[in-house]
Amino acid sequence: MAVPAGVPALRAERLTKHFGGTHAVEDLTLEVPAGEVFGFLGPNGAGKSTTIRMLLGLLRPTSGQAWVFDTPVADVEQAHVHLAYVPADVALWPSFTGQECLDLLAGVGPGTDLGYRAELVERLGLDPGKRARAYSTGNRQKVALVAAFATRAPLLVLDEPTSGLDPLMEREFRRCIGEATGRGQTVFLSSHQLAEVEAVCTRVGILRAGRLVEVAGLEELRRLRRSEVTVDLARPAPGLESLSGLPGVADVRWSSPLRLTLALTGPPGPVLRALGEADVVRLDVREPTLEEIFLDYYGRAAA
Structure with a gap:
């Protein structure tokens, strides 16, 4: 019609x-x-x-x-x-x-x-x-x-x-x-x-x-929500404490001396450059699902 x-x-x-x-x-x-x-x-x-x-x-x-x-x-x-x-x-x-x-x-x-x-x-x-x-x-x-x-x-x-x-x-x-x-x-x-x-x-x-x-x-x-970045290292890299001061980076956590996770908003360039000197064996970037975005709206509104 x-x-x-x-x-x-x-x-x-x-x-x-x-x-x-x-x-x-x-x-x-x-x-x-x-x-x-x-x-x-x-x-x-x-x-x-x-x-x-x-x-x-x-x-x-x-x-x-x-x-x-x-x-x-x-x-x-x-x-x-x-x-x-x-x-x-x-x-x-x-x-x-x-x-x-x-x-x-x-x-x-x-x-x-x-x-x-x-x-x-x-x-x-x-x-x-x-x-x-x-x-x-x-x-x-x-x-x-x-x-x-x-x-x-x-x-x-x-x-x-x-x-x-x-x-x-x-x-x-x-x-x-x-x-x-x-x-x-x-x-x-x-x-x-x-x-x-x-x-x-x-x-x-x-x-x-x-x-x-x-x-x-x-x-x-x-893009409005943070992505979760997980980094696995072959050996400890003490210099990575500076990651928490990079633009768009928040909630840096070490689950072991060889694994860290962080929340990233915006482009990953600064993080990748900071990881350039480390012996990285695996790097995963996980985008939020629509469900996580949705729940974030409701969680934020209830806070």
Whole structure:
């Protein structure tokens, strides 16, 4: 489905939602370019689902506004022409079969590739002949995912989409994300499963207590955090005490006379030059995982 060129797939300006005295989302501003896989991270209760419901026009904000491409989400019917949505808790029509649910969802969506849908049913191991009331949580999730990925909507909004899937199906999910982006679709993926986001997303936003604390690419986020450097020596090198005074170096620790670790922010050049005279037999540099970055935000905020 054609959408205006150069227009962000999702845009929010100062979205805020209060439920009485509870501030679920506060002053959230965000822009997701078309064609991007954007990860929306936060633990349960951070405000992710509330934000998504406002972005989709399903919940009226206390203040602020949002757009799907160039359509204000207040115009829900028109905004939803451009998107497919998988909620965190999938509810189906209990007396319908899986196939009937898929057909109904295809009828209300912006167009479905029926051949690809049949392929996805097979790949995800879904029995479409069963009644929805007999489906497990994971199988209800599969119905919603098949319907969403088979659509040709330019925007896919996925809220905790793999919570009921086993690891094999999670692998298929990641493959589906790659195929969607290959078709030029935008994916907005809300999750607390950090490995999943790290595997498929190009940028992430981290939500804490209803506030967006960071939006950045994965590599940029990693650069914001210290890398851990471990050095193994063939023989003691007393001159390395000076490492602690180098730019970007912190937390220098000797676990033995022949092994040291340090935390490094920024380029490694000064450290490598300082190690030039030492008899180094092994040097490992470990980048932080997205999980460590994420936990650092929460740990820092709680301190």
